[in-house]
Amino acid sequence: MSGKPTVVLDARSMARTLRRMADEVVELFGGPEHLVLVGIQRRGVQLADRIAEFIEEREGTAVPRGALDITLYRDDLQTIGPRPVVGKTDLPWQLDGMKVVIVDDVLYTGRTIRAAMDELADFGRPARIALAVLVDRGGRELPIHADIVGKTVQAAPHLRVDVGVVELDGEDAVTIVPRESQG
Amino acid sequence: MTSDPSPASPDLRRPLGKDLLGLEELSPEQITLILDTAGPLKEISERTIKKVPALRGMTIVNLFFEPSTRTRISFEFAEKRLSADTVNVATAGSSVSKGETLVDTARNLEAMRIDMVVIRHDASGAARFLADRIESNVVNAGDGMHEHPTQGLLDLLTLRDRFGDLTGRRVCIVGDVLHSRVARSNLWGLRKLGAEVGICGPRSLLPNAIDSLGVQVFDRIEAAIEWAEALNILRLQLERMQAGYIPSLREYNRVFGVTRERLERAPRDLLIMHPGPMNRGVEIDSDVADGPHSVILDQVTNGVAVRMAVLYLLAGGRTAV
Numbered sequence: 001m002s003g004k005p006t007v008v009l010d011a012r013s014m015a016r017t018l019r020r021m022a023d024e025v026v027e028l029f030g031g032p033e034h035l036v037l038v039g040i041q042r043r044g045v046q047l048a049d050r051i052a053e054f055i056e057e058r059e060g061t062a063v064p065r066g067a068l069d070i071t072l073y074r075d076d077l078q079t080i081g082p083r084p085v086v087g088k089t090d091l092p093w094q095l096d097g098m099k100v101v102i103v104d105d106v107l108y109t110g111r112t113i114r115a116a117m118d119e120l121a122d123f124g125r126p127a128r129i130a131l132a133v134l135v136d137r138g139g140r141e142l143p144i145h146a147d148i149v150g151k152t153v154q155a156a157p158h159l160r161v162d163v164g165v166v167e168l169d170g171e172d173a174v175t176i177v178p179r180e181s182q183g
Numbered sequence: 184m185t186s187d188p189s190p191a192s193p194d195l196r197r198p199l200g201k202d203l204l205g206l207e208e209l210s211p212e213q214i215t216l217i218l219d220t221a222g223p224l225k226e227i228s229e230r231t232i233k234k235v236p237a238l239r240g241m242t243i244v245n246l247f248f249e250p251s252t253r254t255r256i257s258f259e260f261a262e263k264r265l266s267a268d269t270v271n272v273a274t275a276g277s278s279v280s281k282g283e284t285l286v287d288t289a290r291n292l293e294a295m296r297i298d299m300v301v302i303r304h305d306a307s308g309a310a311r312f313l314a315d316r317i318e319s320n321v322v323n324a325g326d327g328m329h330e331h332p333t334q335g336l337l338d339l340l341t342l343r344d345r346f347g348d349l350t351g352r353r354v355c356i357v358g359d360v361l362h363s364r365v366a367r368s369n370l371w372g373l374r375k376l377g378a379e380v381g382i383c384g385p386r387s388l389l390p391n392a393i394d395s396l397g398v399q400v401f402d403r404i405e406a407a408i409e410w411a412e413a414l415n416i417l418r419l420q421l422e423r424m425q426a427g428y429i430p431s432l433r434e435y436n437r438v439f440g441v442t443r444e445r446l447e448r449a450p451r452d453l454l455i456m457h458p459g460p461m462n463r464g465v466e467i468d469s470d471v472a473d474g475p476h477s478v479i480l481d482q483v484t485n486g487v488a489v490r491m492a493v494l495y496l497l498a499g500g501r502t503a504v
Contacts, residue, residue: 077237
């Protein structure tokens with residue numbers, strides 16, 4: 001794969017995939033009760049919103065959602081340095097006893113999810129935490145698995161998997177592009 | 184967020200450099216980065232568990248050669264909410280009072296493997312002096328009449344919370360500008376973010392070279408109130424009266440005190456700030472300090488967030504990749 005971005009999902013197939021993921025979330029927990037969808041900043045937040053809307057449409061019940069910024073829970077401050085901008089964590093309700101679904105765009109090393117679970121634990125004790133990702137690209141460095149996967153791709157380390165959402169990027173799409181520089 | 188295993192450039196790993204010594208040395212972009220980082224950090228102090236693991240395993244020494252309650256407590260909260268381990272060293276009862284020099288004290292602490300020093304000292308330039316001689320990050324918590332950068336930053340954050348962009352906003356610093364490190368840090372910070380700065384106080388308490396500072400100078404508080412959108416009212420150190428800079432506290436209050444009557448004559452509502460501790464009835468009246476436009480307690484809240492941001496941004500990039 002050289003230079004050109006490869007489109008993995010376009011806007012229509014991404015919508016279809018998210019709709020299926022929404023059904024799988026409800027199926028996994030046997031219903032939409034006590035469900036909370038938590039998106040990881042940044043693009044996980046929009047994806048969690050979409051999935052929640054699909055569930056609400058289908059089940060006719062409101063699904064609470066939140067945003068999690070894991071910057072301050074990362075394990076690479078001493079090596080990579082501080083992240084340019086710390087995002088907002090917004091979890092206004094009680095998490096104790098809830099069924100929490102962490103939603104992220106791309107699952108890669110698993111370190112982000114490790115950090116997200118640490119952060120969730122500081123907010124309460126959910127009955128269960130599940131993980132839903134739009135793309136699983138392999139390359140795990142921790143024993144972490146997604147419960148619900150939109151699309152599995154095998155992407156070598158020199159490639160980057162980009163998820164675009166209409167709210168931030170102008171269009172919904174998943175593409176694979178070469179990293180601009182090997183640093 | 185996709186994990187990116189490639190190391191960032193040294194610049195990105197240390198966006199503020201090794202130390203925070205003053206706002207004079209910072210670029211507008213660096214100041215904005217600190218304020219942007221502080222915003223979301225405020226939320227941590229609202230959680231049930233007011234703690235994130237960002238600085239886990241780091242040791243920070245608060246080295247205070249001058250008495251301070253609120254600044255030290257604010258730093259300590261900031262450190263603890265980022266999970267750093269902290270040690271407080273105050274002059275009384277430490278080897279500092281036995282004549283040990285600043286550098287000896289710091290080197291001894293470094294030999295115990297610390298990562299950062301927060302220093303308050305009565306000599307201008309003490310923080311720089313220390314920073315040049317030790318490996319640890321140094322944060323200036325006030326050095327003599329030089330700077331008090333985290334106070335300047337929390338004032339900027341408080342103003343930004345109310346005004347958004349500070350470009351063209353008119354902020355007047357009232358009181359003993361001559362001896363005030365808070366005023367100096369505010370001057371640098373406000374100018375770098377594009378605000379218009381005024382100063383108001385008795386001529387004996389304004390710097391000599393005021394004309395070269397590029398600020399508006401007001402001899403009368405009424406004129407300052409008419410001009411400004413926000414007042415940052417400095418504490419009048421009571422020693423100034425003994426040293427003959429002002430005739431009496433009553434006289435100071437009569438001429439420069441910020442009172443409700445004076446504010447009621449202003450063409451607009453003014454934001455009221457004070458770095459504390461206040462002399463109620465001297466530089467500020469109680470009904471102004473506790474009034475609807477006072478953001479004095481917001482300043483205190485913002486102080487913890489801004490200090491968390493500074494510590495976080497200084498802490499990175501310690502390990503070679």
